[in-house]
Amino acid sequence: MSYSTIRYSLADVAKCNGKNGVRTWIVIHDNIYDVTDYMQQHPGGPELIDEYAGKDATSEFDEFGHSSDATKMLKKYLIGELEDEDKRVNRIKKRAANGIKMKGEDKQKRRPFLRLICGKCTC
Template sequence: MSQLYDLTEVAQQNGKNGKPCWLIIKGNVYDVTKFLNEHPGGNDVLLEYGGKDASKAFKQAGHSSDAEKDLKNYKIGEINPAAPPIQVQPTALPAKSPTENPISGDPQPAKKSSGGFLCCC
């Protein structure tokens, strides 16, 4: 039986900061670290998908049957089908800093007067 990996484990192996470069293609996990400098399309393409699912990109690149055969040499396992998917937390929007009132220089926007018109226009 093949080694099973969670998506979080693969995501950590993104080829950055001296880490190995792993890719997911069709549910299989490949360590392409040793292939980075040999890849005909350059290592940037592989590093772009380091730690991610590259299935669609691999298919769209139109790899030859030889490339698909060679890929087997780099297989280290499969994605664990029982592992929960990665939960992406929504990122909080940065707090807006108050805009400066161009007339007074105060860090507050111009305020509306009781008549509904903007003062200091």
């Protein structure tokens, strides 16, 4: 993405949920896509996209195993990216959803294991 990319917050994305004539935006890998004009063409039907309208759909997009063609097609609908703070918040939420804790005591407990793997590092 270039330095001139428009940045939006998760709150901005949430407002674009496709309801009441509003456009439909989704987030995939911290990029924001306006998929309003694509929904009727989606092979799985518009309902699948509608379920994630105004939300981060990264996990679902990846889990389904979309083709490289689908990933390339997304570029056509790219309108911006998440603000840096919301990217950070998203990463924390994804780690928590996957059972990965990264704060305080849990991080300290992990360090001896990492030292075994990487040698003398300051992880």
